[in-house]
Amino acid sequence: MINKLTAKIRKTNAPIVVGLDPMMKYVPGHISRAAFAEYGETLEGAAQAIWQYNKGIVDAIYDLVPAVKPQIAMYEQFGIPGLRTFKRTVDYCKEKGLVVIGDVKRGDIGSTSEAYAVGHLGKVQVGSKFYYGFDEDFVTVNPYLGSDGVKPFLKVCAQEQKGIFVLVKTSNPSSGELQDRLVRAAARAGKDGSEDPAGSADKPLYEIVGEQVAAWGEECMPEEGSYSYVGAVVGATYPEQGRILRKIMPKAFILVPGYGAQGGKGADLVHFFNEDGLGAIVNSSRGIIAAYQQEQYARFGEEGYGEAAREAVIAMREDIAAALAAR
């Protein structure tokens, strides 16, 4: 699946993932009115409105981008009907040939992490049969619980040739509260038994997680020289950290949130890419799916929200290409 992602990025020339993070306030009035007329102002009505909205976005952009990233929280808030729309969206995007990154940020320990891995990427056993649960191509994973929490995902990734993106340095303002903490290196004994100062270089926590991502990736590689099944999330809002992490994890694809609405710009993105122009995929959510609400794309109107999204994707593709050409 990482090879499919790489091939699709090459083909579209767009290292872009469209975040399908629908909020009711983004859904055009004609869509929510129709859904509420049919299902009432209910969880089912909201789920139907979001499904129709998503379908319009996907139909407008599927040929331009390699991947989409539905954010499960935005569906989970509407309970079971919302999660049914999540699943329907995943399935529809795959039908359209898109790579689907489930932004689920799961992570637990042992058999519990295995259940998440199985439910989102793999197959669960029921008696003598096996079934896919949500069946995304990639998911995002939270590393706070350590290797116990991540390794069950690696096992399923190897079986299914799918992948994960581990949260390393997230795009939000307070991400540094834990992730930037300077961690004492384990003291190493020098030859004469004294402490070796070379062993005591402190580093921020995100670098330690980045090193883990690189190590997990070594265990989980489709073939020699390719990108690994283990990627990382590093926010566009932290380009300097992106530069460092790019070097620490040369074989990891970096999923870069925070472009556009959160403040990241094209020029900030260049550090996340390798020399081959690959190795990063940049997410934009409301900048694309709610483009019609921006002044720049207001001419499309509510009814033209899909076309507005398409224009926004093209503008983003050009912004990134220009930044990469200028580096």
Next chain:
Amino acid sequence: MINKLTAKIRKTNAPIVVGLDPMMKYVPGHISRAAFAEYGETLEGAAQAIWQYNKGIVDAIYDLVPAVKPQIAMYEQFGIPGLRTFKRTVDYCKEKGLVVIGDVKRGDIGSTSEAYAVGHLGKVQVGSKFYYGFDEDFVTVNPYLGSDGVKPFLKVCAQEQKGIFVLVKTSNPSSGELQDRLVRAAARAGKDGSEDPAGSADKPLYEIVGEQVAAWGEECMPEEGSYSYVGAVVGATYPEQGRILRKIMPKAFILVPGYGAQGGKGADLVHFFNEDGLGAIVNSSRGIIAAYQQEQYARFGEEGYGEAAREAVIAMREDIAAALAAR
């Protein structure tokens, strides 16, 4: 809800939460056969089997314990039908008067964390109406993304008088990979401009998260002197860390996993409690729900899995009471 939990612990004299983490291998044969006969070996069949199994456990233990903790991963792996059983289990346990802790380990940023908070603890808006999604009483939250990820939960907790348990020091063997890292304290300038050595005491990451839990709790307290809405997860397998964290977070309830099957013993638990005998609630999952598979309770047989669970709860209550009496 924290006051309800405290009152129920006092009444039952059992600071115990039963982890409803069903695995198909725990479900007695007569239950899965009946479910598969009706629904086939399908996701629906598995979801039905788990529902019937859960109901038998809850019916057998609801008068003995204050709370249950369904682990959502074990349901999510069966896709939508599994999540329907999760919701049905939450609702049934609440009908039985139990406090429900959704072990969901969610955590994201800004509006996304808000969506999780709304979906699991609060109400979501659809047009002019409001609906509860999953409607647990408490959920577990992952702190890796920082305050941005936790604060939306605090807002909903204050509105709904519900609570969260933040992962601080988890029970698994590799939890130390990040959580135990020694973090450099921010250097503080002394009066003469030199570095103040008092400012440079290093501490493990879990202590920093514990301090955050205490601070978030200060903002989110039902009344003066009570326990706060912000609790913490600290594994029974780390009693020394439990002792330290108990002091750092005096007003936080500690949810303690890792008792029983993971190796934690009654004597290890005493450090997690305050002098008032409160402040901690100990989880056991398979040690109770699959008690009938242990030699000690084999006499109950598969059909008697509920009674076996009841006996296991009583034994656990006595183990904890004896340990607390001996301290």
